[in-house]
Amino acid sequence: MGRWAGVLLLACALLPFAASRNYPFVHDDHDLRGPGSLVADPRADLLLLLRADPFGSVERPWGHSGFWRPAVLLLMRAEWWLTDGAELPTAWLAHLVSLGLHALCTFAVAWLLMAIAWPVALAVGVAAVFAVHPVHVESVAWMSAYGDTGGAACGLLGASALVAARRRRDEVVSAGLLLLALFFKESSLLLVVLAGALAWGAGQPLRRAVAAPLAALLLYAGLRALAFEGGIDPAAFSGPTEAATRWLTWLSILPDVVRLSVFPGAATPLHPVAPATGISAPGVLPGALVLALLLALSAAAAWRRSPGGLLASLSMFGSMLLLAPWTRVATGFPELSAPLYERHLYVAALAAPAALGLVLRGPAERAPRRTLAAVLLLVIPLGFATHARLEPWRSDEAFARAGLAAAPESATLWNHLGVARLAALRDEGDAAAGREALAAFERALELDPGALLPSLNRFIALASLGREDDAATAAAHLVQRFAREPAVLDNVAHWHLAEGRHEQAAELFAREIETGRPLPGADEALGECLHELQRADRGSGKDASRARPPEAAGAEGGT
DSSP states (O other): OOHHHHHHHHHHHHGGGGGGGGOOOOTTHHHHHSTTSSTTOTTOOHHHHHHSOTTOOSSOOSSSSOOOOHHHHHHHHHHHHHTTTOHHHHHHHHHHHHHHHHHHHHHHHHHHHHHTTOOHHHHHHHHHHHHTOGGGHHHHHSGGGHHHHHHHHHHHHHHHHHHTOOSHHHHHHHHHHHHHHHHHOGGGHHHHHHHHHHHHHTTOOHHHHHHHHHHHHHHHHHHHHHHOOOOOOGGGBOSOSSHHHHHHHHHHHHHHHHHHHHOOOSOOSOOOBOOOOSTTSTTHHHHHHHHHHHHHHHHHHHHHTOHHHHHHHHHHHHHHHHTSOSSOOBOSOTTBSSOOOGGGGTTGGGHHHHHHHHHHHHHHHHOHHHHHHHHHHHHHHHHHHHHHTTGGGSOHHHHHHHHHHHOTTOHHHHHHHHHHHHHHHHHHOOHHHHHHHHHHHHHHHHHSTTOHHHHHHHHHHHHHTTOHHHHHHHHHHHHHHTTTOHHHHHHHHHHHHHTTOHHHHHHHHHHHHHTTOOOTTHHHHHHHHHHHHHHHHHHHTOOGGGGSOOOOTTGGGOO
16 A cells, blocks of 8 residues: 555544543443453363353353453453453553454454555545444444454455465465454454355355355354354343334334444443334334345446445344344343444444445546545544544543433433542542432432442442441341342341451351352352451350351242
């Protein structure tokens, strides 16, 4: 491409997102990388990381989200190891990795466009527009989303190698890259299919076009069957249970998928989706028209064997199909009846720049410098717009407030805001932040009475604020209502332990262990309680057998 083209692409990929390099853990980062996470547990060896669910633990590696992403887990473990598990250095390094993967993906777009014989200036210009696309903020600024950037980078590199393949070695390299893309994220299936379609559209024989993608898919399917025990926690499901409602709801979000993939507008981590209960529900008929139009465009591009047309149509059409409810999957927020997150649109954002490239291909061949200059006039305002959308990923509090601006009735986000303010109480001793946290948890419980997390966090806020009587009442209610929930038993037990009530703490830790799903450290905490009880009994002359915690009577009656 030339030195200056490379510098231009690097600047476009990094500058709009550069501020994110100093952002801390946000949202799922705490579960995926923080204390208690699988990658931060030294007991988790590399073999377990190659087989586990990202949300798993050493005690329970599977049965959480149903996601198998070994490349992501190994990358996160490497970051944890290089930073000795310190949170801020880990976050800084993870953001650098995320920026690097996005830069690599940007170059892969340019190389792929040149491989399908687009002029260099046009390929660079289209890749630059892709690099600064505002919808990429969630995928790049949020460190836990680099399954999308890593999968896209490897998938597009694999497609480039396949389009340009001349020898068997090129096909092997392509298959390896496509397999690695699948190891980053399951949705890289789109890029595997796209690689074969582009290679065929660019003139490769059908056998060569499909051999590498098919080999990658078969290897992935075999390795997943051997290594990964699937299964999804029922609590991870959200959205309608009826299949017809899920399919109609999916159709209703397709116009928004197109809109967000062109220009997403105001920054928010959450785009609420209401269930569509009938064909007349908002968005359903427009969604069906969008789907039919994209199917027609994809068929036309295939008929003409136009690789550029296939790239523009299939990147959008395929992204939509990946969001379809072929089965029920974990979708995170119960406020979403369909999985409409901006990180799912990382590849879909290729559609608009590629379509622009198709329009400008003739002028680019006649006047490449003018065409590139015209494209860069679009890149500059897009870059500023992208930079302005970073705010929700600056902190947990910013995340929650931006989400509440879009979904003010979200109990999940009120709970998230309370957790962020509770962290300010813990880290800064800000009593006002503690009171705000308590108010946020109580608001969440108004919206979703009896919900586990706001109930537990309300207890923690009361205890942190020193409201012992209220905390004791809340603790008793929690243990009664959630008698077999390890997080409840563990937190209440640690509260008793901190207050020197070792007998109560020992009973709860024992009940937690009996659930078969104890939190890390429960065994050690129980041992500490028993030791303190034995020491107290020796000092008082009582029988040390009293130190054995009572049986968890009634635990089976919990929910």
